[in-house]
Amino acid sequence: MLRFVARRLALLVLMLGGLIVITFVVSNIAPADPAALAAGPDATRDMIETVRHEYGLDQPLPMQFLRYVSDLLHGNLGRAIQTGDSVSDDLARYFPATLELVLLSTAFAVIVGVGFGILAAVRRNRLFDHAARIFAVSGVALPAFWAALLLQLVFGVYLGWLPTSGQLSVATAPPDPITGMVIVDALLRGQLGVAGEAFRYAILPAFVLALPSIAAILRVNRAEMIEVLNADYVTAARAHGVGTRRVIGWLALKNAMLPTLAMIGLRLGWTLGSTFLVETVFDWPGIGLYAVSSALASDFKPVMGVTLIIGITFMLSNLLIDLAYGWLDPRTRTA
Amino acid sequence: MERRDFLRMGTAAALLPTAAAQAFERVGDRRMLVFSGGQPVPVLDPHVRYDWSTRMMQQSIYDALAKYEGNPPKVVPWLATSWESSPDGMTWTFHLAGNAKFHNGDPVDAEAVRYSYERALKLNKGVAWMLKDYLDPSGVTAVDPHTVQIKLTRPYGAFLSFVPLWYIVNPKQVVANQVGDDYGQKFLTDGDAGSGPFRIKRWDSQAVMALDAIDDYWKGWPMPDADRPAGVIYRVIREPAPRKAALQRGEIDMVTEMTPDDYDQMAKMPGIVVTDDVGMTPFTIQLNTANGPTADLNFRKALAYAFDYDSMLQIENGAAKLLDSPFPSAMTGHVTIPGMPRKNLDRAREYLAKTKWPNGGIQIDYTYVAGLEVERRFGLALLESLQPLNIKVNVVAQPWPTLVGRGANPETASDAVAVYVTPVSPDPDVIAAQYSSSAHGQFWGMHQLSDPQLDKMIADARGEIDQTKRLAVYAAIQQRIVDLQPCIFGVMEDRKWGMRSYVKGFEYCPVRLTGEADLYAVYVAKT
Numbered sequence: 001m002l003r004f005v006a007r008r009l010a011l012l013v014l015m016l017g018g019l020i021v022i023t024f025v026v027s028n029i030a031p032a033d034p035a036a037l038a039a040g041p042d043a044t045r046d047m048i049e050t051v052r053h054e055y056g057l058d059q060p061l062p063m064q065f066l067r068y069v070s071d072l073l074h075g076n077l078g079r080a081i082q083t084g085d086s087v088s089d090d091l092a093r094y095f096p097a098t099l100e101l102v103l104l105s106t107a108f109a110v111i112v113g114v115g116f117g118i119l120a121a122v123r124r125n126r127l128f129d130h131a132a133r134i135f136a137v138s139g140v141a142l143p144a145f146w147a148a149l150l151l152q153l154v155f156g157v158y159l160g161w162l163p164t165s166g167q168l169s170v171a172t173a174p175p176d177p178i179t180g181m182v183i184v185d186a187l188l189r190g191q192l193g194v195a196g197e198a199f200r201y202a203i204l205p206a207f208v209l210a211l212p213s214i215a216a217i218l219r220v221n222r223a224e225m226i227e228v229l230n231a232d233y234v235t236a237a238r239a240h241g242v243g244t245r246r247v248i249g250w251l252a253l254k255n256a257m258l259p260t261l262a263m264i265g266l267r268l269g270w271t272l273g274s275t276f277l278v279e280t281v282f283d284w285p286g287i288g289l290y291a292v293s294s295a296l297a298s299d300f301k302p303v304m305g306v307t308l309i310i311g312i313t314f315m316l317s318n319l320l321i322d323l324a325y326g327w328l329d330p331r332t333r334t335a
Numbered sequence: 336m337e338r339r340d341f342l343r344m345g346t347a348a349a350l351l352p353t354a355a356a357q358a359f360e361r362v363g364d365r366r367m368l369v370f371s372g373g374q375p376v377p378v379l380d381p382h383v384r385y386d387w388s389t390r391m392m393q394q395s396i397y398d399a400l401a402k403y404e405g406n407p408p409k410v411v412p413w414l415a416t417s418w419e420s421s422p423d424g425m426t427w428t429f430h431l432a433g434n435a436k437f438h439n440g441d442p443v444d445a446e447a448v449r450y451s452y453e454r455a456l457k458l459n460k461g462v463a464w465m466l467k468d469y470l471d472p473s474g475v476t477a478v479d480p481h482t483v484q485i486k487l488t489r490p491y492g493a494f495l496s497f498v499p500l501w502y503i504v505n506p507k508q509v510v511a512n513q514v515g516d517d518y519g520q521k522f523l524t525d526g527d528a529g530s531g532p533f534r535i536k537r538w539d540s541q542a543v544m545a546l547d548a549i550d551d552y553w554k555g556w557p558m559p560d561a562d563r564p565a566g567v568i569y570r571v572i573r574e575p576a577p578r579k580a581a582l583q584r585g586e587i588d589m590v591t592e593m594t595p596d597d598y599d600q601m602a603k604m605p606g607i608v609v610t611d612d613v614g615m616t617p618f619t620i621q622l623n624t625a626n627g628p629t630a631d632l633n634f635r636k637a638l639a640y641a642f643d644y645d646s647m648l649q650i651e652n653g654a655a656k657l658l659d660s661p662f663p664s665a666m667t668g669h670v671t672i673p674g675m676p677r678k679n680l681d682r683a684r685e686y687l688a689k690t691k692w693p694n695g696g697i698q699i700d701y702t703y704v705a706g707l708e709v710e711r712r713f714g715l716a717l718l719e720s721l722q723p724l725n726i727k728v729n730v731v732a733q734p735w736p737t738l739v740g741r742g743a744n745p746e747t748a749s750d751a752v753a754v755y756v757t758p759v760s761p762d763p764d765v766i767a768a769q770y771s772s773s774a775h776g777q778f779w780g781m782h783q784l785s786d787p788q789l790d791k792m793i794a795d796a797r798g799e800i801d802q803t804k805r806l807a808v809y810a811a812i813q814q815r816i817v818d819l820q821p822c823i824f825g826v827m828e829d830r831k832w833g834m835r836s837y838v839k840g841f842e843y844c845p846v847r848l849t850g851e852a853d854l855y856a857v858y859v860a861k862t
Binding site for chain 2 (some may be wrong): 173289297
């Protein structure tokens with residue numbers, strides 16, 4: 001097992017190196033000039049050079065890369081041209097909002113995906129099952145921005161039930177930060193009204209972000225449930241008079257949850273990567289919006305920082321799943 | 336509180352329906368104006384950066400020696416109550432108001448003005464380009480606490496037009512918060528060292544920026560005391576659809592940056608007013624004069640005469656005006672150019688016959704900023720307009736940074752590029768300079784025009800102190816630019832803001848940048 005873990009960790013380091021090289025190269029082959037954009041539309045050439053020098057963009061590319069890697073090893077992700085702040089500080093400021101959204105969206109995905117998966121399996125080939133399967137396909141097929149605009153229109157404009165952008169009303173002061181997550185901080189500080197308002201603001205973006213995950217979890221859970229429900233030991237349990245609720249909720253679900261849990265783990269990484277669009281449409285002040293704003297200004301250090309964060313999260317979640325599989329099934333350790 | 340009660344209350348709070356359309360935010364008996372646009376304000380420092388949203392907030396927090404007001408825009412006294420210049424136009428003396436003070440109570444004196452100008456010039460960012468070729472940091476002196484003298488290195492006709500854009504910071508606060516030799520840049524990124532009508536209350540540059548009104552603002556307030564605002568909130572909503580929805584729901588009092596269709600729809604909604612004024616942002620299709628088929632003047636003329644200008648007005652739903660000069664109509668020295676190209680296919684064919692492609696059979700690229708629907712539709716209008724000449728148009732969308740990056744080089748610049756340029760001041764030099772050789776490499780210089788005669792005319796006009804003589808040169812410059820046809824001169828879009836009908840005091844001033852409003856004058860009326 002130890003050799004297996006070591007091998008996986010070595011692979012992780014290799015992939016991280018590849019990610020750094022790719023993000024750096026892609027960022028620097030773009031024809032845009034970040035210094036010119038930062039200096040402003042009317043800036044003269046020497047003003048642009050001032051900015052270029054200040055941010056070390058006048059160095060040869062290999063030098064810039066070496067400096068970037070050296071800074072990375074010291075935990076320094078560079079300076080954002082747009083905000084003038086260090087990327088690490090910016091990420092620390094924006095990441096909690098993204099994390100809150102991702103956790104909420106995962107909670108939605110698990111509750112709806114697993115719940116609907118169970119019901120669809122139990123009512124196989126009946127109306128609910130068909131509806132759930134259509135929902136599952138739609139969840140994957142619907143572009144996030146389209147779903148977002150549609151839900152904003154229905155729940156924000158026509159019904160007026162939910163707010164359509166931001167984290168809180170402009171009149172509400174956010175709670176003093178503890179974790180940086182508004183709902184959590186409001187709860188910790190006992191500001192239930194603020195927590196409730198923040199939750200209302202989070203419902204639409206979290207749901208849109210959850211849609212593909214709901215679909216994936218629903219499909220896996222439904223398939224596993226159907227398989228387990230048809231297993232001999234379930235039939236035997238039923239024959240022994242075990243109640244339906246106990247069969248479904250304890251026997252079947254428990255056994256169907258392993259692949260579902262793996263799927264939930266995988267979706268976490270994907271969800272984090274999907275925040276770019278959702279945060280932009282809902283003006284959610286997280287790292288996705290930060291990356292998009294920076295990319296539009298050709299400010300690549302923040303984009304590289306966000307890519308690294310998402311990449312590392314993705315790799316770690318995959319590593320944990322690999323390790324879990326390796327632990328559960330020793331045959332996979334040699335694969 | 337028991338855990339169950341706690342959960343019950345949290346659930347109840349979450350399930351409460353969204354508050355019914357709230358007319359406005361209140362602080363005590365005063366009201367907050369909520370303004371929304373799509374652009375954040377990542378750097379507030381008035382000497383480092385400006386764009387429309389940034390300048391709107393800078394104008395709210397800082398004061399300058401003078402200010403722009405009215406339509407047509409006029410430079411009116413602000414921190415300086417009066418000024419005079421020497422006969423050679425090189426020495427300017429400003430007399431300061433004695434009662435102006437910064438938000439921390441420090442007086443706004445001549446030293447603060449001197450420091451601010453020095454800081455802007457030494458940082459060499461943001462506004463520096465406006466004066467750096469005519470003013471050394473040592474050229475600004477505090478004669479006494481209420482008198483500042485600015486000595487230019489050479490005459491500059493446009494000098495006064497830039498003074499309203501150079502904001503004054505409190506040197507004591509900046510120096511106290513300096514990190515290394517950063518001139519307080521980190522502090523002023525989201526810090527406040529101003530004397531303007533508002534001070535920062537809450538600053539989240541990507542989402543919500545709330546400002547409190549200064550009750551005893553040294554300049555006073557323009558509205559009745561009962562209507563004096565508690566402050567303003569600038570809320571960033573990037574997509575027009577939710578922005579419109581928020582205005583409809585009354586979560587926001589005033590919006591900008593909507594599409595022409597959105598403004599038309601909003602104008603029909605009860606309780607919403609849409610303003611409509613002639614803008615100062617010329618839209619042109621810049622033609623690459625240094626490379627490709629558009630390097631041929633006759634080819635450019637053929638395009639200009641083939642283009643269907645009326646289609647632009649249709650695309651803008653009529654809320655635009657065709658350019659009758661390279662200069663916008665609100666600009667000082669604007670003259671209507673006789674014979675400005677309009678659609679005339681016979682003339683277009685005459686010009687095309689003088690090129691290497693008398694029967695067309697050629698394709699050109701038209702590049703626009705990805706996501707700007709109006710620019711895309713202008714491209715389709717160009718495509719349709721050139722069909723009778725047998726010229727094909729490849730309409731290409733590019734992200735703004737890519738478009739500008741490629742446009743900096745004649746070899747990679749597109750044949751035709753959609754460009755909006757908002758002049759930062761109403762002085763004619765600002766637009767004229769965009770057609771000089773020095774414009775190469777800038778986004779407004781993607782036409783790559785290089786004409787020694789025009790360059791000389793622009794340089795002469797810039798150094799001329801006699802305003803009458805100066806404007807005569809600019810009239811000739813406008814004609815010369817049209818003769819050289821570096822662009823298809825398109826339209827000036829109307830400037831619009833949508834607001835709830837209780838919002839009063841808004842005054843349009845065309846020199847402000849696109850969505851920028853002077854928040855000092857706007858308020859939520861109680862009656």
